Amino acid sequence: MIEAPDLSLAALTPLISLFGAACIGVLIEAFAPRESRHPAQVAVALVGTVGGLVSTLVLAGTRDGNDVTAGGALAVDGAGLFLQATIAGLGALSILLFAERALDPARSSFVAAAAVPAGSPRDRELLTADRVQTEVYPLATFAIGGMMLFVAANDLLIMFVALEVLSLPLYLISGLARRRRLLSQEAAVKYFLLGAFASAFFLYGLALVYGATGSVRLSTIQESVATAGGDTLMVLGLALLIVGLMFKASVAPFHTWTPDVYQGAPTPVTAFMAACTKVAAFGAILRLLYVGFGTDEWTWRPLVYGIAIVSMVVGAVLGLTQTDLKRMLAYSSIAHAGFLLTGVLGFDAAGESPGLSATLFYLLVYGLTTLGAFAVLTMVRDGDGEATHLSQWAGLAQRSPVVAAVMTLFLLALAGIPLTSGFTGKFAVFRAAIDDGAWPLAVVALLASAVAAFFYLRVVVLMYFSEPVAGGPTVGVPGLPTTIVLAVTAAATLVLGVVPGSVLDLAGQAANLVG
């Protein structure tokens, strides 16, 4: 007998909002005349993401207690909603970055026609053409929807589907840079091949867990783990699942794609990936580890402990010698993944420990800060697009003090200097880790952040303490979208550093996972 699964439409509103917007975007792409596509696409994507944000917030405000819906495949809990709201908000900001038309003389960061071979006469012709690519908006909206689904998935299969829904559009839009197309295409190929490879691991892990427990529902897996303990099949499955998720979160040693893809992808896309993908991936990691394998902590705990250290060290140390800002921020993202894992560790299933709320908060502030940093990168340009080589930033503060100041703010936040959001976040996760007795990990993390601080500082040194080079880059005057992004992220970075109380409260209240 088949029963219709219970389905709370209210709980699905955010997802519907996103996926709906994406579908409308596809339709616009198909039917709207070319001239009106861009504004329409931007509007739809923004409505979708902001709608997703608002509906998530409304949902969070009105819901009573935690819930699972869609036949138990989706979790509607505090952490899920917090992460969904974070992703939707960061996604909306990313869409704004995509929509910026004032900075590039060619009016967009995205290629006019992806199918035209790079470097061909037609390509050169199109480079200066006013034509813009608008497929990125529905693609990005799909990706955001996928991410929001990812963090709410209460079922490994849904998780897998969400993983693909968020990944596939990302593969595509990574390859859509208007300038330096070869790099962009290379990034797309690498991301795609490795991403597919990682998905296969995740999937195989899913299959093994299914084989071990007979179910892919996280709650069922937990029960099974609690009663049966971990047999080899399940442990292998867990390992492979972790591999798949760590890949998305760009945690070392599964980070190798990150620098290449971050560097090659169009900068707004990099910003989007760095901010939103990280949030989504950690949402899934939290859910998998605590909801699915929460009773099996002792198995994966040492592993995550080790991975966290490796990731922090690799990110911090490798970042030292980078000369490209985007690559440097990629390594920074790897190091931050390690810091986030310390927060993940500082959480026990009983929910007493502040690890979950700390991780949620950290994800929010990291997303905002890194998005802002990449947004600044889009503004500093030379004749061939963004000037991302470090040496080009020398003396920037004297050309453009405001941009340099904003960038410095983001860099200080990434370095975790007090009175910026980055410090509050770091403090929160390290407190969680130490509270849980993992103080050696916290000490390693702190030393790693000191090392990482060196390369953040190097940028500040260049901007402020070096004399400008002749023929250096120009700082473009941003249009409204980028201005909004910078204003929001910079204000958030400062506010969450000085008076983080209310947001911490929010994260604290949101810190629960439904099983």
Place this chain on the structure above:
Amino acid sequence: MNSFPFLLLMIVVPAVGAAVVAALPRGRDLLAKQISLGVSLVVLLLAVLATAAFDTDGDRFQLTSSVSWIEDFGVSFALGVDGIALVMLLLVGVLVPVVIGASWDDEPVGTRSMTVFFAWILLLEAMMVGVFAATDVFLFYVFFEAMLVPMYFLIGSFGGPRRQYAAVKFFLYSLVGGLIMLAAVIGLYVVSANQGEGSFAFEVLNAIDIDPDVQKLLFLGFFVAFAIKAPLVPLHTWLPDAGAEAPVGGAVLLVGVLDKVGTFGFLRYCLPLFPDASRDFAPYVLALAVAGVLYAALLAMGQSDMKRLVSYTSVAHFGFIALGIFAFTTEAGTGAVLYMVNHGIATGLLFLVVGMLIARGGSRRIADYGGVAAQAPVLAGVFLVAGLASLALPGTNSFVSEFLVLIGSYPTRPVFTILATVGIILAALYVLLMYQRTMHGPARGLMDGQGLAADAGEPAGPAGGTGATAATATATATATATATATATRTRRVPDLSRREIAVVAPLVALILVLGVYPQPLIDLIEPAVAATVGDVGGDPGGVVPDVDTSGAETEAGN
């Protein structure tokens, strides 16, 4: 009067002042300077009024105020001062106007604007007040780290030729220490949370009992941060670089006040919070302190760069301060705190004078000077006063503090004290060597234009000096000429200008007055130190003599 928010105002006023100055359009340098000076004088006034409102017989912490800040972390914006913090605030209040006055005619490097310089100075002042006035460990940490930023920019933007290296080194050293301390700060919170409500309030933390092993770890966490900041050997190598490359005003605040946070931290946090660990580690700390006294003094003698030399002398002085703190006697502790104040004044003056000399000669190398005393007697005189204060000659303020430190340390730690007294001789050596080489003898080197040819290879820009005035311009101009052409012409070194005299006069006066009548400061400091010594298990009343003399001579025969 006690409810008046002195401390809050002392943070807010300069912070707002910094914002105002930073917002001034370019080219309004004079206005920026006037605003900065005004603001810093207001802070000084507030500090003095706060001192007047402070009751030496009252509670340990006074002028307190507390507002909940980040509830989730149990953090309050809690301010309050004991005598130790209060005298440090006075020092901040005195030094900042002096520094602003001393930097009045400075020319920035490159195309930078001096308004920014003054904005950073004011912001730094706000942070420094905060770090001393915080009674919440978290708040203290926030100021402790945030303080780095203005200093970093002061060194990096307005410093000497190797300013980038120095600024980054300074920042990273301090950051490493700070981050290790952060771990301990969190650990402290966790410990307090395990014993009830988690809190960062100093008074709560002071009352809890911590397991000795945990204490050791936490102590080390705090200690490393403070030992870097103070700095103790072997964590000192950032200071000579930072001190040498920083602009003179920045160097004064860096060595005069900023680094005191380290020793202040020993006294405020390490000792009271971790008394057992402090006792266990005291011999090692003392060994480092004494090693620093001797090692840094010898190194100071070997320097060829005046600002590096002064920086090394500070390392030696910090050794004395650490000795006083970890001797665990009221006398030595009082001496150490007094030393912190006096060192700020004396070394501040020394840096200022050296800066004025550098502004005239355009070089930091000792070998480039000679015979200045004959041409600029007032400059030489002030230099001598600063130097004598630095070698703790009786009659100068430093003597009182050094004497208290040593006499207070001797009863509990005779061996370390005896070793440290050797530092007294070394101090005389490095001060007088520098004085003789620059001020005495026949005019030579840059002073008669001969050293320029040899020096022309180096960047001839202003070496971060006070007022890269006409002297430097001449130096640069003549540097291009051949040595033989300029050798015959002796250039006169101008003596101190009225502004410069006005800048150094308050410090000279303080050196002499506090050298003769230090008791008011001691009265402020002593209760707080006694309480701290009591926390760590010493006798707050002072050293108990080995021999009971109450019986007087009647027992002499026994």
Place this chain on the structure above:
Amino acid sequence: MDTVPADGLLSASWLLIALPLAGAAVLLLGGRRTDRWGHLLGTATVAAAFVVALACTLQLDERQVAVDLFTFIDSGSLDVRAGLLFDPLSAVFALLITGVGALIHVYSIGYMAHDPRRRRFFAYLNLFVAAMLLLVLGDNYVALYVGWEGVGLASYLLIAFWHERPAAATAAKKAFIMNRVGDVGLALAIFVMFAQLGTVTYEGVFGSVGLLAGGTVTAIGLLLLLGACGKSGQFPLQAWLPDAMEGPTPVSALIHAATMVTAGVYLIARSAPIYDLTETARTVVLCVGAVTLMIGAIAGCAYDDIKKVLAYSTVSQIGYMFLAVGLGPVGYAAAIAHLLTHGFFKAGLFLGAGSVMHAMDDQVDMRRFGGLAKKLPVTFVTFGLGYLALIGFPFLSGYWTKDAIIEAALDRGGVSGWVLGGVAVLGAGLTAFYMTRLMLMTFFGKARWAPSAPGRPTPHPHESPSVMTAPMVLLSIGSVAAGFLLVQAFPLVEWLAPVFGEPEEAEHVVAPALVGIAVTAVMALGVLAAWLFVGRREVPVVAPERVSVVTRAARKALYADAINESLFMRPGQWLTRALVWVDNRGVDGAVNGMAAALGGSSARLGRAQTGFVRTYALGMLGGAVLVAGALLAVTAG
């Protein structure tokens, strides 16, 4: 005898310090405005201080008076008050300092008349007088220490007064540093007193020093001795004193002959209650005194620099005083008496030397003098009287006071008594030798005058102005009479009795008369020898190179500088250079090396990021295997 609070004029005895200090302050702060009358103010303040000192001394019927001024340092159980103690001992010193000081101020008006920085010279002199008075008037060891280092500073400033001359600057630094070495001893002594007794006042320490263990008292005594050696130029810290002659001559007269260098004697005499309890420390004092006495006398025989000879003479004479205080209660008063007479005649001698230099275009090489007696009659006479007093010509000052010391040394009895007495007598002979040599080379024989520098005219000696000769005359009167006055007429022993106790009637080993005769005979031998070696022959203008080992050693002041150099200076410089290297390469190098290592490993690890997809995939697969393996290992284990 108990100390009583001061009243009347005595309670104003702080004026003694305040007057010269105020003078110094006005002159230093006033700047060039005070150039015209600065020297007069400086002299007036010291003269006024002398008047105060005299009045106070006359008022001193209670014999020990305390003046409590204000709290200097009060922390914990340490309570240091700015307090003065006016007792016979400090009164004697105050009179000496202000009296001789005032005379030398007057002399300096003339001597420094042509120096553009005369005002500052007077300021420093005033500063010195103030510090010296604090040293002798303080009622506790800390006040003494403050004055102690204060005179060190004044001495530094004055030696380096002509700081364009590198030798002067170096000598000043050397003086300060070597003094500091001694000061450390004094400081440590204070620390020990505080740690043991909880007090640093004379009253407190002397009251309870008896409770201390013998070893501790000895330690205190030895540490105080170290301080005394530094300030008084005693072995092994004597090397700075002759170099200090680079200062203007009035400075040498006041500071490096009459007052400051005797502070060591004052310190030991003041600390008599401590030394009374420790035979060991006293013996060391004795040895130091005897050794220094000989070093000074031997070196004095070889030098050609008139001021250096006088300086070594000072070293030697202070050796006598140390010898005396080392003898214990019998010697204290004798030492102070010798100190006072020495103050007169040595100051007079220095002023005379200054007058000679004044005449000889500031030359000091006696080989270029000769035959000056006629040209400088007043100088010759006053100098001659000082000379006679110094060598112990019968019934002049030196005779009385030096004899007393030699007697006391012999009275010690036993071998040590004979040895010490013998040394003292021998020293007297040597004194006679080198002083006669000095007299002969300077005032007698042929004129060997030469230009002070190429291009300068040969000097035409002329007598100094009366503002300079008057103090010389007064001092020479003191040189003649003081000994008799202090030993016979108004015995200093009795005046000082409240401090050192009533003198015991010593049992004489050798009859005093016999000692007198013997000493006079040895003195005569010395004079004769000098005449034989110097007076009869032509004095070569250039010192002969081929001389005996002894002479060569004496010319190098028995290699004191060489020893200091090889033991401290060179190793110190070497150590400094080594440490600078260690700090730059080792300590800082470790930090920079760590940074470089991080950067290097970063670059090396970065090579793993090859850009090849397949390598990345391999890395991921490896990671996956590791993760799986780790998890399995944890589960299995």
Place this chain on the structure above:
Amino acid sequence: MSLTHYLVLAAILFTIGAVGVLVRRNAIVVFMCVELMLNSVNLTLVTFARATGTIDGQIMAFFVMVVAAAEVVVGLAIIMSIYRTRRSASVDDANLLKY
């Protein structure tokens, strides 16, 4: 043939796919190897479905197929675009981004 054999076969296929990703240069072939891995998972899922007696596994296999198809679309598009530019589908040629 027991179910284990199927599982082992699937594991072998997965491994072959993974090794193929590592050793083959042509992007298309690499991608086909990934597809092989996905299909080995399908085999595993179906086998487990059989073992547990539910149809969940089989349904999941269908999901995987759909996803794989979508992946092919995206993947081939990307590979095509780079091939048109470079005239080469070798993954080793794409290494401008490194270090």
